[in-house]
Amino acid sequence: xxxxxxxxxxxxxxxxxxxxxxxxxxxxxxxxxxxxxxxxxxxxxxxxxxxxxxxxxxxxxxxxxxxxxxxxxxxxxxxxxxxxxxxxxxxxxxxxxxxxxxxxxxxxxxxxxxxxxxxxxxxxxxxxxxxxxxxxxxxxxxxxxxxxxxxxxxxxxxxxxxxxxxxxxxxxxxxxxxxxxxxxxxxxxxxxxxxxxxxxxxxxxxxxxxxxxxxxxxxxxxxxxxxxxxxxxxxxxxxxxxxxxxxxxxxxxxxxxxxxxxxxxxxxxxxxxxxxxxxxxxxxxxxxxxxxxxxxxxxxxxxxxxxxxxxxxxxxxxxxxxxxxxxxxxxxxxxxxxxxxxxxxxxxxxxxxxxxxxxxxxxxxxxxxxxxxxxxxxxxxxxxxxxxxxxxxxxxxxxxxxxxxxxxxxxxxxxxxxxxxxxxxxxxxxxxxxxxxxxxxxxxxxxxxxxxxxxxxxxxxxxxxxxxxxxxxxxxxxxxxxxxxxx
Amino acid sequence: xxxxxxxxxxxxxxxxxxxxxxxxxxxxxxxxxxxxxxxxxxxxxxxxxxxxxxxxxxxxxxxxxxxxxxxxxxxxxxxxxxxxxxxxxxxxxxxxxxxxxxxxxxxxxxxxxxxxxxxxxxxxxxxxxxxxxxxxxxxxxxxxxxxxxxxxxxxxxxxxxxxxxxxxxxxxxxxxxxxxxxxxxxxxxxxxxxxxxxxxxxxxxxxxxxxxxxxxxxxxxxxxxxxxxxxxxxxxxxxxxxxxxxxxxxxxxxxxxxxxxxxxxxxxxxxxxxxxxxxxxxxxxxxxxxxxxxxxxxxxxxxxxxxxxxxxxxxxxxxxxxxxxxxxxxxxxxxxxxxxxxxxxxxxxxxxxxxxxxxxxxxxxxxxxxxxxxxxxxxxxxxxxxxxxxxxxxxxxxxxxxxxxxxxxxxxxxxxxxxxxxxxxxxxxxxxxxxxxxxxxxxxxxxxxxxxxxxxxxxxxxxxxxxxxxxxxxxxxxxxxxxxxxx
Numbered sequence: 001x002x003x004x005x006x007x008x009x010x011x012x013x014x015x016x017x018x019x020x021x022x023x024x025x026x027x028x029x030x031x032x033x034x035x036x037x038x039x040x041x042x043x044x045x046x047x048x049x050x051x052x053x054x055x056x057x058x059x060x061x062x063x064x065x066x067x068x069x070x071x072x073x074x075x076x077x078x079x080x081x082x083x084x085x086x087x088x089x090x091x092x093x094x095x096x097x098x099x100x101x102x103x104x105x106x107x108x109x110x111x112x113x114x115x116x117x118x119x120x121x122x123x124x125x126x127x128x129x130x131x132x133x134x135x136x137x138x139x140x141x142x143x144x145x146x147x148x149x150x151x152x153x154x155x156x157x158x159x160x161x162x163x164x165x166x167x168x169x170x171x172x173x174x175x176x177x178x179x180x181x182x183x184x185x186x187x188x189x190x191x192x193x194x195x196x197x198x199x200x201x202x203x204x205x206x207x208x209x210x211x212x213x214x215x216x217x218x219x220x221x222x223x224x225x226x227x228x229x230x231x232x233x234x235x236x237x238x239x240x241x242x243x244x245x246x247x248x249x250x251x252x253x254x255x256x257x258x259x260x261x262x263x264x265x266x267x268x269x270x271x272x273x274x275x276x277x278x279x280x281x282x283x284x285x286x287x288x289x290x291x292x293x294x295x296x297x298x299x300x301x302x303x304x305x306x307x308x309x310x311x312x313x314x315x316x317x318x319x320x321x322x323x324x325x326x327x328x329x330x331x332x333x334x335x336x337x338x339x340x341x342x343x344x345x346x347x348x349x350x351x352x353x354x355x356x357x358x359x360x361x362x363x364x365x366x367x368x369x370x371x372x373x374x375x376x377x378x379x380x381x382x383x384x385x386x387x388x389x390x391x392x393x394x395x396x397x398x399x400x401x402x403x404x405x406x407x408x409x410x411x412x413x414x415x416x417x418x419x420x421x422x423x424x425x426x427x428x429x430x431x432x433x434x435x436x437x438x439x440x441x442x443x444x445x446x447x448x449x450x451x452x453x454x455x456x457x458x459x460x461x462x463x464x465x466x467x468x469x470x471x472x473x474x475x476x477x478x479x480x481x482x483x484x485x486x487x
Numbered sequence: 488x489x490x491x492x493x494x495x496x497x498x499x500x501x502x503x504x505x506x507x508x509x510x511x512x513x514x515x516x517x518x519x520x521x522x523x524x525x526x527x528x529x530x531x532x533x534x535x536x537x538x539x540x541x542x543x544x545x546x547x548x549x550x551x552x553x554x555x556x557x558x559x560x561x562x563x564x565x566x567x568x569x570x571x572x573x574x575x576x577x578x579x580x581x582x583x584x585x586x587x588x589x590x591x592x593x594x595x596x597x598x599x600x601x602x603x604x605x606x607x608x609x610x611x612x613x614x615x616x617x618x619x620x621x622x623x624x625x626x627x628x629x630x631x632x633x634x635x636x637x638x639x640x641x642x643x644x645x646x647x648x649x650x651x652x653x654x655x656x657x658x659x660x661x662x663x664x665x666x667x668x669x670x671x672x673x674x675x676x677x678x679x680x681x682x683x684x685x686x687x688x689x690x691x692x693x694x695x696x697x698x699x700x701x702x703x704x705x706x707x708x709x710x711x712x713x714x715x716x717x718x719x720x721x722x723x724x725x726x727x728x729x730x731x732x733x734x735x736x737x738x739x740x741x742x743x744x745x746x747x748x749x750x751x752x753x754x755x756x757x758x759x760x761x762x763x764x765x766x767x768x769x770x771x772x773x774x775x776x777x778x779x780x781x782x783x784x785x786x787x788x789x790x791x792x793x794x795x796x797x798x799x800x801x802x803x804x805x806x807x808x809x810x811x812x813x814x815x816x817x818x819x820x821x822x823x824x825x826x827x828x829x830x831x832x833x834x835x836x837x838x839x840x841x842x843x844x845x846x847x848x849x850x851x852x853x854x855x856x857x858x859x860x861x862x863x864x865x866x867x868x869x870x871x872x873x874x875x876x877x878x879x880x881x882x883x884x885x886x887x888x889x890x891x892x893x894x895x896x897x898x899x900x901x902x903x904x905x906x907x908x909x910x911x912x913x914x915x916x917x918x919x920x921x922x923x924x925x926x927x928x929x930x931x932x933x934x935x936x937x938x939x940x941x942x943x944x945x946x947x948x949x950x951x952x953x954x955x956x957x958x959x960x961x962x963x964x965x966x967x968x969x970x971x972x973x974x
Contacts (some may be wrong), residue, residue, distance in 0.1 A: 111849065112849050155682065156682050162679075162680070181944060183939075183941035183944060184939075185942060186941075187942075189918065190847055191847060191918065191919050192649075192881065193645055193654060193845045193879050193919070193923050194845060194921070195642065195693055195919070195924065195925045196919055196920065196921050196926065196934060196938065196942075197693070197694075197695075197934065197942075197946045197965070198690055198694055198698070198946055198949050198950075199656075199689050199692070199693055200942065200945055202686050202689035203685055203686065203690060203949075205686070206682055206686055207684075207685055208684075211685070253740075358678045358680045358681060360677055361679060362598065362599050393678060393679050393680065394680040431676065432678050432680070432683050433683065434681075434683050435680040435682060436680050437682065438682045439682070439683065447683060447684065451683065452670075452671075452672070454671055454673075455683075455687065457670060458666055458670075458672060458685075458687055459685055461953045462685050462690075462949060462952050462953065463685075463952075464952055465950075465953065466948045466952065477684050
């Protein structure tokens with residue numbers, strides 16, 4: 001940072017204090033420290049202040065002032081990005097713009113099935129508020145106690161329950177955002193049809209804060225869960241699992257909300273490393289699937305019986321070898337714990353390279369097996385496996401180190417080249433190197449390496465058009481040629 | 488047109504001829520003439536040639552050459568725009584880029600429920616091809632015999648059957664386009680999850696050809712119609728109609744695919760002006776609703792009986808006063824003819840100002856009545872009424888002249904000011920001045936007048952970023968400050 005840059009930041013901080021008051025500015029290093037690193041501990045940022053407005057107008061004021069002083073801003077919600085998307089640059093050149101004080105649920109309208117929610121509202125808080133009104137916001141994920149609606153929107157988050165209602169993109173019916181020039185875009189009205197030019201809602205969803213700051217969204221709600229059942233299915237292959245899903249969907253419409261594929265190796269690691277876990281089946285099976293059945297109306301009887309019936313149907317076809325449905329909520333929670341503990345168990349075992357990838361749904365079973373075989377052949381000693389959202393064509397493809405290696409050295413010498421190979425295979429299969437986590441800092445290089453020149457040119461043209469000075473979440477998604485310039 | 492501009496066009500035409508052959512260039516004025524006016528006869532364009540490639544590479548060549556020579560291009564499919572979106576400028580400054588020779592259905596995959604379709608394929612052709620494979624492409628509209636997939640995509644078309652499966656935006660799973668710099672963006676892979684930066688598919692859908700040329704799309708298919716039934720419901724108000732829809736939806740899931748509201752005045756005009764039409768009910772009713780019930784699996788029995796049952800349920804609640812279900816396909820077609828003839832009947836009666844508008848669904852019944860009352864009070868003698876897609880929050884709000892007025896004078900003195908008032912009321916209600924027809928030339932001024940500065944600045948920034956020389960469909964959607972400049 002040059003002296004001029006530091007002076008510009010100082011003047012911005014003072015101007016924000018004057019405009020929005022003391023509460024909107026945090027400069028105590030102890031208060032800032034927890035928000036400087038990503039939660040995986042891979043990226044370490046620096047920031048002289050956290051700017052923390054509590055109204056949309058406050059956000060607009062800050063963005064406008066930041067433009068005047070030429071200071072980049074890093075929007076931040078719960079700081080739960082898996083790709084370093086909310087961590088400020090290490091050189092201290094940017095300030096954090098926290099949305100956490102914008103935490104009002106402006107309205108919940110059960111009749112219209114809509115809620116208007118500010119960016120700083122935590123997902124779990126929204127779940128509870130909506131449930132209290134007899135409705136449900138269906139998207140959920142492990143970080144629901146920290147992740148905010150703004151971050152989930154800006155990253156088009158997915159999760160374990162996307163099959164029926166889709167990712168955030170499908171659930172956002174309208175958006176309010178402060179654009180890079182400081183103007184407030186009010187697109188909250190939930191219109192089923194609207195052809196007034198380029199779709200700004202879809203542009204801002206998934207833009208990772210690089211085209212403006214999401215301040216509030218109108219979210220679609222669905223009927224509350226009437227009854228739910230959770231079970232495990234044992235299958236011989238990913239292909240059999242996908243066929244079993246199709247059979248169950250054909251019989252139950254859209255009641256299957258989760259369909260999470262888990263390989264034996266991942267389950268074994270969980271059983272070994274996570275205290276209190278128990279295997280769902282007595283016998284050993286190559287692949288398991290965690291299935292969630294959700295009844296919205298009760299018209300199809302108790303969920304447990306319905307899921308058992310569906311599983312019987314699949315067992316009768318020979319597509320599955322065993323099935324078990326949780327007899328209680330506690331057992332269902334224990335089933336889910338097995339699935340949710342995979343990453344933790346892998347970390348306990350040794351270094352892992354994780355890849356959040358997608359290919360067309362029907363191509364995923366073959367892809368999983370062939371890609372794993374190719375990676376294991378190319379890097380002897382590693383073990384490759386994939387788990388996750390098979391019905392979405394999205395799995396977390398992990399490459400695990402052999403036991404006892406030096407983590408840092410393995411990552412550099414084997415992990416990184418193996419990652420390149422995984423992404424190359426994904427691109428060759430017409431897939432995406434980021435299915436649900438976004439690009440952030442972590443995948444920026446791979447995005448540039450593996451995207452067509454046409455796509456990269458289009459992304460850069462959009463970024464440059466809307467944020468010509470590169471002040472919005474710099475260094476995320478795209479690397480622009482120059483460091484930000486003062487206007 | 489300056490001599491230089493004419494010379495640039497001449498050189499471009501010659502270069503395209505050289506690169507793509509004689510078939511790709513039409514210069515005979517008689518062959519060009521039918522494509523110079525919009526089908527409503529409101530806009531009259533001029534163009535020295537129609538460039539007509541038959542491959543994506545051919546489109547890319549033309550766009551690249553047009554960039555080199557600084558000649559604007561107007562992409563055109565079936566030329567069925569309702570807003571002059573495919574008509575070239577009257578000064579002859581642009582050439583038409585016809586996609587009609589790009590008319591291959593590249594693949595239909597019933598298992599994956601996807602089809603890959605080139606831009607020039609006519610909607611009806613796609614319907615037939617998909618039906619032959621036991622599937623259905625659900626979007627349909629009056630111009631299905633002329634409208635092309637590329638145009639439908641570029642304008643995010645709607646139609647009479649949007650309730651269940653949405654507009655084109657919901658049905659496009661992937662896109663291939665030539666961007667303004669001539670690069671081919673291949674985004675055809677249908678990924679359920681893809682977070683690789685700004686969503687180019689959603690940006691190009693509805694961009695009206697101003698950000699590039701759609702050359703092919705991957706479309707979502709749905710199961711073929713197992714059984715279908717069509718009926719009329721008589722209700723006392725739009726509010727009662729919307730309540731009736733909610734009751735029927737709660738009982739039938741998503742089997743109601745069309746729910747078209749028709750006021751008595753519109754029906755009377757049809758009965759008066761369209762030969763061979765007959766009223767659906769013996770008595771007179773203020774409002775009618777045309778209902779289409781589509782069974783995909785047959786699990787709910789014959790569609791006719793199911794729709795009759797639903798109507799009985801609504802009649803029992805008092806929300807409707809009468810109901811009738813077509814007893815044959817011929818009768819169903821006659822029912823639909825009443826709905827589809829409204830615009831034609833209104834034209835026969837006298838001048839009409841038509842407005843394709845939307846507001847939030849729940850607000851539409853009140854809006855229709857209040858807006859009509861306000862317009863009629865402000866412009867004595869006119870009659871205002873709305874018909875159409877009530878369940879989408881989208882109606883066609885028409886202001887009809889009194890009999891015997893001079894059409895041109897009425898339009899200028901009453902019609903235009905009345906239109907301004909309608910759009911002002913729509914904006915005050917948080918709605919959209921273009922629900923499904925787009926902006927084109929016709930609504931460009933109103934878009935600029937009624938959009939927030941934030942929205943207009945964002946639209947212009949995107950346009951300028953991606954098409955800096957303004958060569959893609961100039962004068963549509965946005966007026967850029969300058970005429971296109973040669974690079």
